[in-house]
Amino acid sequence: MKPYIFAHRGASGYEIENTIPSFKKAISMGAGIETDIRATKDKKLICFHDRYFKIGEKYSSISKLTFEEIEKIKSKDGRKIPLVDEVFQAFRNKNLKKED
Secondary structure (H helix, E strand, O other): OOOOOEEEOOOOOOOOOOOHHHHHHHHHOOOEEEOOEEEOOOOOEEEOOOOEEEEOOEEEEHHHOOHHHHHHOOOOOOOOOOEHHHHHHHOOOOOOOOOO
């Protein structure tokens, strides 16, 4: 049996981690994807590694921010933080598991 390769946070060496483009790049390279999931204040599940955002000099907990507030945060790398549902939709009806 061959090992199954997972791309942690997508193909983060090629695209911004934990984004749909990063996940798509990983799949195109033959890897599976693994992501970090956090719950927002309004109970939305997002793909993001850290528990906090740094806004200016202040750290804000994801669990204390709504998804709408998170979407308004401008990051240096211009990332769009996806909802878990958006990731599922992006790969709906695709066979992601390679057969041996």
